[in-house]
Amino acid sequence: MKSSNQLDTALDAARLSKINSDSTCPIADAHVYVRSGSPTLPTVTAALARFKNQAVLAGCKRLKECAGGGTAKPGHLPAACKSACYSRDEGNCLSQLERSYAIEIKSPTDSSSAYIDALQSEASDFVALLDEVQYQRPGSVENTLAASGVRALSEYLDVLSKVAQGRKSEYLADAAHLSDRLTFLSNKVEEVSGKQLSSSTKETKEQVQTALGAIGKLAGILQTMGSNATSANEIKRLVRENKGTVDGLIQSLRAVALGDSSLAQTYSDLVVRNQRLLLEQKFANARDDYDRRLISAQLENYQYGDDQAMATAINAMFDNLSAANESMVSLVEHPTDEQKKLIANERLQNLKAAVGALVEVAQAVK
Amino acid sequence: MANLKTIQALYQDTCSLAIKETHMSIDPRAPFVPKDAQALADQAMQVADAAKSLRTRAPAGLAKAKVDDAASAVLTALALFDYINNTNRKPPIKRDVLGAVSNALDALGAI
Numbered sequence: 132m133k134s135s136n137q138l139d140t141a142l143d144a145a146r147l148s149k150i151n152s153d154s155t156c157p158i159a160d161a162h163v164y165v166r167s168g169s170p171t172l173p174t175v176t177a178a179l180a181r182f183k184n185q186a187v188l189a190g191c192k193r194l195k196e197c198a199g200g201g202t203a204k205p206g207h208l209p210a211a212c213k214s215a216c217y218s219r220d221e222g223n224c225l226s227q228l229e230r231s232y233a234i235e236i237k238s239p240t241d242s243s244s245a246y247i248d249a250l251q252s253e254a255s256d257f258v259a260l261l262d263e264v265q266y267q268r269p270g271s272v273e274n275t276l277a278a279s280g281v282r283a284l285s286e287y288l289d290v291l292s293k294v295a296q297g298r299k300s301e302y303l304a305d306a307a308h309l310s311d312r313l314t315f316l317s318n319k320v321e322e323v324s325g326k327q328l329s330s331s332t333k334e335t336k337e338q339v340q341t342a343l344g345a346i347g348k349l350a351g352i353l354q355t356m357g358s359n360a361t362s363a364n365e366i367k368r369l370v371r372e373n374k375g376t377v378d379g380l381i382q383s384l385r386a387v388a389l390g391d392s393s394l395a396q397t398y399s400d401l402v403v404r405n406q407r408l409l410l411e412q413k414f415a416n417a418r419d420d421y422d423r424r425l426i427s428a429q430l431e432n433y434q435y436g437d438d439q440a441m442a443t444a445i446n447a448m449f450d451n452l453s454a455a456n457e458s459m460v461s462l463v464e465h466p467t468d469e470q471k472k473l474i475a476n477e478r479l480q481n482l483k484a485a486v487g488a489l490v491e492v493a494q495a496v497k
Numbered sequence: 498m499a500n501l502k503t504i505q506a507l508y509q510d511t512c513s514l515a516i517k518e519t520h521m522s523i524d525p526r527a528p529f530v531p532k533d534a535q536a537l538a539d540q541a542m543q544v545a546d547a548a549k550s551l552r553t554r555a556p557a558g559l560a561k562a563k564v565d566d567a568a569s570a571v572l573t574a575l576a577l578f579d580y581i582n583n584t585n586r587k588p589p590i591k592r593d594v595l596g597a598v599s600n601a602l603d604a605l606g607a608i
Contacts, residue, residue, distance in 0.1 A: 142549075259553065390505075390512035390548065397515040397545045401538055404523060435523055438516055 138391045139268075141398035146266045148402045153215035162226050163266040164217040172198040174256045181253070182231040190220025191228075197221070217264070225261065232257055389442060396438040406433045503564055504556045510571045511548040511605065515541050517578040518598060526581055528591040540598055547605040559608055567604035574601045 146165045150156045156163060175198045179186040186192075195201065197212035211218065217225065232254040239247055262268060410426055410433070417423045521529055522537035529537065574597040577589055 390509040390552070393509075393512040393516040394545055394548050394552075397512070397519045397541060400516075400519045400523060401542055401545075404519075404534075404538055 138395040138398075141395040141402075143267055144402045145398050146264075148405060149215045150266060155214050155218075156216035157219040157222060160219060160222055162222055162268075164222045164225055164261075164264045165215060165266055166197075166217060167263045169263060170199075171260055172200050174253075174260045176200055177253050178228045178232070178257055181235075182228060185224060185227055185231060188220075188224060190218070190222075191224040193218065194221045194224045225264075228257065229261060389446070392442060393438050396436050400435050403433045403435055501556045503561075503568070504551070504554070504559065507564060507568045507571065508548060508551050510568065510575060511544060511551060511601075514571055514575050514578070514598070514601065515545040515548055517575065517582070518544060521578060521581070526588075528581070528588040528594070533591070536595070540595065540602075543602055544598065547602055551605065551608070554608070563604070563608045567601065567608055570597070570601040570604040574598045 149165045150158065150163060156165075172195075175195055179191055179195060193211070194217070197208060197217075199208070201208075216222075232250075235250060236247075236254060239250060241247075407430065410429055414423055414426045417426055518537055518541035522534045522541060525531055525533055525537070574594070577594045577597050581588055581594070
């Protein structure tokens with residue numbers, strides 16, 4: 132969802148600020164990793180114990196040593212471990228361990244469920260570590276799916292409201308468009324899930340599969356909207372039954388979106404604050420007015436954000452979703468004569484199946 | 498076992514606490530003064546990190562009592578920032594505010 136992207140961006144800004152603080156950061160590498168200060172020893176040790184071909188490499192040895200797994204006492208780590216970024220060799224070890232897990236999960240050396248469960252849980256810990264330290268890490272499969280949940284829900288309600296208002300010329304095109312988008316999305320998610328190691332547990336993976344199936348189904352249903360015939364009463368029953376599920380989905384996504392937005396703002400404001408303090412130091416040490424002007428001109432790159440505006444926008448978006456759902460349900464429950472005709476209209480018959488599929492999407496992205 | 502809604506509310510409140518303390522560090526209001534900015538910013542970063550780790554937790558594995566304790570500690574700290582931001586009356590004692598956030602951090606850490 133949009134706010135999760137904002138959160139990723141803000142966290143990356145914080146990482147970039149650390150990268151800029153240390154001239155030894157290997158910025159040319161495809162993956163740059165920033166030390167976080169969180170304990171990493173159990174995760175690193177587990178990975179190296181599993182993938183012994185990696186464990187013998189110098190970069191991996193250093194990785195373990197810097198995590199506190201060497202002979203040095205805590206607080207007496209080698210100077211190289213104090214850099215802001217993981218060294219090129221350590222970073223390479225992290226990248227290769229991720230690949231090793233992905234390979235092992237794809238073709239496990241032991242097919243027992245106990246082995247696979249343990250492997251999944253260990254890989255999840257490793258991905259959590261990467262999520263924390265990797266600069267510009269690609270978004271996870273689950274995030275893509277959560278984003279699709281909000282967008283699909285919003286567009287779906289939009290299509291339904293046009294259906295309910297009988298704006299045929301618009302809803303036919305919109306349903307087709309949304310169907311294309313959903314098909315594209317499910318292809319994209321499938322593509323990503325094949326390549327990238329995800330932090331998901333087995334349950335989440337199953338959920339992703341279910342949601343993929345549901346999204347695909349919704350896409351298909353929207354495409355064929357208007358072919359089958361079902362009674363208006365049946366549609367009414369389904370809409371009424373599913374109102375709670377849709378409301379619940381809207382509310383839970385709202386809470387997460389609002390939280391994400393203020394968290395993103397917190398991280399970016401704290402980075403801005405540090406940058407402004409650095410500028411102030413440079414300003415204090417500048418030789419003359421000219422230098423000071425160059426420095427103060429950079430202040431405009433470091434402005435504090437407006438989290439109230441963002442929260443208002445997010446609330447407005449979810450209010451619209453709620454309102455759309457309410458009016459949809461109310462139209463179906465208490466139709467006017469004109470609307471009764473519309474509900475009986477063959478174009479609306481597949482609403483039943485579409486609502487069913489939406490509920491599956493809703494449950495899967497929750 | 499905690500439910501999803503409780504966790505989401507706690508996540509949202511913890512995020513609010515992080516941004517409010519950040520704002521306080523940027524724009525300190527009594528009892529805080531500019532020289533407290535660093536301490537506030539550092540603590541706000543800890544709160545933000547606590548929120549971030551909460552975001553990835555599955556509700557099923559979390560003890561309800563601990564979640565409730567954390568929710569109440571976070572709300573207590575939030576109430577102090579709200580009071581500071583909305584009053585012209587006597588501000589609370591600085592140590593109490595920082596202590597309330599620190600209690601919230603402990604409670605979040607205990608989940």
